[in-house]
Amino acid sequence: MSVTCNELDVLLPEFLDGTLTPAQEAAAAEHLATCKACALEVNELEGVTRLYKEYGALTLPDDARKRIMGTLDLEE
Numbered sequence: 311m312s313v314t315c316n317e318l319d320v321l322l323p324e325f326l327d328g329t330l331t332p333a334q335e336a337a338a339a340e341h342l343a344t345c346k347a348c349a350l351e352v353n354e355l356e357g358v359t360r361l362y363k364e365y366g367a368l369t370l371p372d373d374a375r376k377r378i379m380g381t382l383d384l385e386e
């Protein structure tokens with residue numbers, strides 16, 4: 311199983327959450343190992359996700375929180 315960039319985009323949120331099936335996760339990891347553009351995107355998302363999980367709504371100013379929510383495509 312291999313995925314395209316578009317398919318990876320769909321898998322990405324769950325990949326970061328660790329909720330993919332092992333087959334999906336392997337396919338996503340394989341794509342990331344061979345696609346620099348997607349690997350960069352994951353790096354950015356991982357940074358933002360970690361920031362959000364650690365600091366969440368508690369300490370972030372409203373505009374920064376909204377930006378992160380928009381980046382992560384989450385509902386407030």
Ligand SMILES: [Zn+2]
Nearest residue numbers: 314315345348
């Ligand atoms: Zn890609």
